[in-house]
Amino acid sequence: MPTKVLSKFTTSFIALLLTFLCRPLPGISLSVASDTCTSNSKMRIRVSKIIPAQPQHWVGDGFHVFPVFGQYAFQQNHGLSPFLMFDYASPKKFPVNKRRQPLGVGQHPHRGFETVTIAFQGEVEHADSTGNNDVIKSGDVQWMTAGRGIIHEEYHSKEFSKTGGMFEMCQLWVNLPKKHKMTKPRYQPILADSIPAVKIPTENKEEETEDATSSAGTVRVISGSFNGVKGPAKTFSPVELWDVLLPTKDLIVELPFPESYNCVVFVRKGEINVYGNDESESPDMVGSQAVAIMKGEAGGNVLRLSAKQKNTSLLIMGGEPIDEPIAARGPFVMNTSDEIRQAMIDFQSGRFGR
Ligand code: MN
Secondary structure (H helix, E strand, O other), rough: HHHHHHHHHHHHHHHHHHHHHHHHOOOOOOOOHHHHHHHHOOOEEEEEEEEEOOEEEEEEOOOEEEEEOOOHHHOOOOOOOOOEEEEEEEEEEEEOOOOOOOOEEEEEEEEOOEEEEEEEOEEEEEEEEEOOOEEEEOOOEEEEEOOEEEEEEEEEEEEHHHOOOOEEEEEEEEEEEEOOOOOOOOEEEEEHHHEEEEOOOOHHEEEHOOHHOOOOOOEEEEEEEEEEOOOOOOHHHHHHEEEEEEEEEOOOOEOOOOOOOOOEEEEEEEOOOOOOOOOOOOEEEEEEOEEEEOHHOOOEEEEEEEEOOOOOEEEEEEEEOOOOEEEEEOOOOOOOHHHHHHHHHHHOOOOOOO
């Protein structure tokens, strides 16, 4: 074979090989290839696993929730870290509460992680042992760091109890790295007007319009950053938490997402298609109130998706995985069972919330 032909053959063979290696194939480890293929190029983040909507249960008497992560909650190495648990209370109408006590959950302790509560409809009231007493309303977020120990209560607000109405909220548990588990408790009230709503750029510039109802959508950046705009929440490890609205049906959008982070997409309302690198492959459909654990072996740095219904709402979350053992029992999340025992002793002897 003449040299010229050989080199041409070799070049096209390498190109073919690279194309093959860069394509995510479920079940095949790409740990060597992913470093070389993805650095400056776009590689789509694939669906690794879909967890369908789970049966609901009551938390206290005020929160009727789906345990969104199902059996994968508190598990290591399933692509959820730094998130531990996710309860979603889907829209539910509550009548006027004629009792003296609002509905909710009374005093209980936490140690070793953070609770993040988002109110979508209705109002959540919170009081804790460090002296915070606060109400979050539609679009507001409270980011509570339990750290070495906090005791709090969570209720429908007094105002909401008087009027009744639609109620929708969620609570995420975010793990703390080992070195921060015993940090001082902290409370961040994050009001809706402090959360930047970033427009999603469209591929076709002519489609861009000031009319929010026909735009590609918005990303409310609660923590982390989207297109260079940072969210207000302070975190102990890198955490992305985006409240995403896709108003237009069938419009494909691309959302860049940090390559080394885990990524999870929860469909709060509507349904979506998630597209892979291979255009000929059919997209993965994620239905209403299902959650998709993304990435798997293939990694990726851009989410390419479209809403299958108008006004589809997503929560996109992720972050740098915390690669440390998880020991979880009730309201405590530590690294070892000895630390869980210590948490119980400390709580029972009144050493929480100081
Ligand atoms: Mn709690």
